[in-house]
Every structure is written in C-alpha cells, then in structure tokens.
C-alpha cells in the first residue's frame with residue numbers, strides 16, 4: 001500500500017555557534033560537516049576514526065573531534081544531531097537519545113523514524129533552494145537543479161533564460177580537474193559547478209570547498225585524498241591510480257582541489273598520468289588563493305604606484321634548505337609584491353633572508369588565514385619584526401602571506 005506523503009515544515013536553521021553533534025566520521029559525515037561549517041555551526045564529531053579531511057578540520061580547530069565510539073550523553077547541549085555511522089544500531093541509539101533530549105536528529109541510513117530530513121540544497125546568490133522529494137533523494141536533487149536554474153533566471157530578471165548547458169557528456173570515462181577556489185563554495189566557477197553536477201565520483205582535497213559536497217547527487221562516490229601537513233596523506237601515485245581506475249570504468253570523475261589545480265596543486269601530474277593511461281581530461285581553472293585570499297582581506301596584489309607585479313612562491317622549503325630552488329636575494333631586490341603559500345612555519349626564515357638581502361625591514365606584511373571561509377582572519381606585521389621576533393601571534397595554516405607595501409591595505 002502506498003505510504004502517504006508526510007507534510008513537512010521546511011525551516012531555515014540558523015546554526016551559528018550552536019552545537020551540532022555528528023556521530024560518524026566517514027564520507028557521509030564529511031558531506032554534512034562541510035555544510036554545517038558553512039552555516040558556522042559549532043560542530044562536534046564523535047567517531048573513533050575519521051576521513052583525512054575531517055581530521056584536518058579537527059587539527060585546524062574547525063571542528064571538535066572525540067576519537068571514540070558514541071556514548072549516551074554525547075548530545076548534551078546539542079541543537080541538532082546527525083547519525084552518520086555505518087552501524088544501524090549506533091544510529092538508532094543516537095536517534096533515541098535525541099528523542100529523549102528533544103533534539104532534532106537526521107539519520108543517514110534509514111530516515112523513516114528520524115525527526116528531521118536533509119533536503120537537497122542549492123544556492124544562487126542570496127537565494128537558498130531546498131527541496132524534499134518525499135525521501136526520494138534522486139527526485140529531490142533533480143527538482144533542486146530545476147529550481148536553482150529557475151531561481152537564477154528569476155534573479156537575472158529574465159524568466160525565459162535557457163537552462164544551464166550541460167557539459168559535454170559524449171566521452172564515457174574521463175577526469176575533470178576542477179579548481180574549487182579558496183574555500184567559499186560561491187567562489188567555485190559556474191563551469192566547476194556544472195562539472196560537479198555530472199560527476200559519478202568526486203576525488204577531493206582538504207582545502208577544496210567542502211560545503212559543495214553536500215549538494216552532490218545521492219550515490220556519488222566521494223574519495224577523500226587530503227594531504228595533512230606532516231600528517232596523513234594519500235601518495236600522489238595512489239591518487240593518480242584512483243582517477244585512472246574510475247575513469248576506465250566509464251565514470252565521470254571530478255578531481256576537486258582548492259584554489260587552482262595548476263598553482264602548487266600537482267594538477268599537471270594528474271593530467272600526465274591520465275594521458276599516459278589513455279584517459280581524457282579536462283581542466284577547469286579555479287580562483288587561486290594566491291590572489292583571492294589577499295583580495296578577500298582587502299589587499300590588491302598590484303596597485304598603481306605601489307607594485308608593478310607580484311611573485312607567487314612556495315615557502316615549504318625555507319631559504320637555505322637544500323630543497324629550495326628559490327633565489328631569495330633576487331626576490332628581495334625584485335620590487336614586486338611577494339605572495340607566499342605554504343609558508344607558515346618558514347615565515348621567520350623567509351623574512352630574515354629577505355631583510356639580510358636588503359629588503360627594507362619596515363616592509364609591511366599580512367597573513368590571511370582561512371581566506372574565503374567563515375573563519376577568515378588577518379594578521380599584520382613587518383618583515384623586520386617577523387625576522388626578529390617570529391611569526392605574528394596566532395598564525396596558523398592555511399595562510400597566504402603578502403609582503404610589500406600593498407599589505408598595508410589589509411582590513412581587520
């Protein structure tokens with residue numbers, strides 16, 4: 001007998017600083033956590049193990065992680081709970097505690113008894129579209145896509161505008177490298193967004209805009225290959241092998257990275273590995289954090305009268321480190337704005353080398369952390385002070401450091 005559709009009350013939850021407990025640490029949890037952080041929720045993850053991107057978020061203080069099994073009482077103080085484990089008994093226990101505490105709870109494996117259901121969501125400018133498809137995720141996602149297209153047309157004040165053109169889909173099995181921008185899902189390009197809509201598999205890095213994972217079609221395989229600095233990582237050869245393997249099975253694979261794939265993103269290595277295996281690739285450029293993170297903090301990398309160029313450098317190897325091939329003396333004399341990525345630990349050594357090579361010790365410097373994320377923050381200083389006293393207090397990765405007079409424009 002057909003079940004009667006239930007009438008829901010669709011709400012927009014305002015979760016800023018409100019505790020949300022996610023039980024489970026796998027790929028489904030990752031999808032939910034990305035969206036929760038975008039809503040600025042105070043997220044606690046309870047799981048003995050988590051995927052690398054979640055571990056990275058915990059190390060960066062973006063989520064609180066309890067590396068253990070769920071226990072009754074974990075939902076204390078929560079406004080919302082999400083039961084995301086692979087074990088139906090654990091999910092049922094989370095739901096039971098949520099009921100007792102009167103906390104709304106989603107359950108990924110079996111939504112029937114859950115007190116809240118996750119809609120398919122999409123965003124377009126100021127509008128959020130959220131669709132419940134009577135617990136049919138595919139129908140919800142299809143309706144969501146149609147609704148987003150309609151909303152975009154309405155926002156352009158052009159109700160007759162054609163729907164988004166689909167990406168070429170005549171080549172079965174291919175890899176699309178998508179530069180995801182610095183972290184804000186709205187800084188993903190339209191073409192990147194379209195690519196994600198066609199994906200069967202998404203291979204994702206920790207600095208990619210994780211919030212977009214929540215909008216993927218149900219059933220899309222998410223492979224987390226995050227590289228945590230000095231921590232867990234998936235070797236590049238393994239990433240290449242995953243891309244080739246899935247594409248050879250005829251699947252459309254989106255390789256989603258932070259920023260732009262060709263700026264310290266090892267994108268070309270993946271393109272070459274695919275080419276060698278006979279797998280077709282497409283590269284969708286992204287908004288690189290090298291320019292966007294400063295810009296989001298009010299800093300232009302060039303400015304007439306102040307800087308006639310900018311140089312983007314990886315700071316992962318300090319000056320003097322045998323792995324460094326950078327001519328720091330030449331950079332000190334070059335007169336361009338210097339933009340340093342992956343240079344949090346090495347910043348004092350870099351500042352020291354530049355001052356020693358003749359760059360003015362009063363040169364302003366600004367470090368933009370978590371550019372484009374709700375937790376974005378900026379620290380300012382001078383080259384001389386960092387060389388002498390160490391990095392500005394509170395500096396943590398990921399950060400882009402801008403060195404040069406333009407750094408004075410840093411807001412906040």
Ligand SMILES: C[S@@+](CC[C@H](N)C(=O)[O-])C[C@H]1O[C@@H](n2cnc3c(N)ncnc32)[C@H](O)[C@@H]1O
Nearest residue numbers: 259260263265288289341342370371398399400
């Ligand atoms: C491996 S590189 C990848 C760069 C990326 N392909 C791009 O174009 O932005 C990682 C470094 O990028 C910088 N980075 C990436 N996302 C960032 C963000 N949202 N805020 C600040 N720095 C970021 C940091 O310097 C980080 O260590």
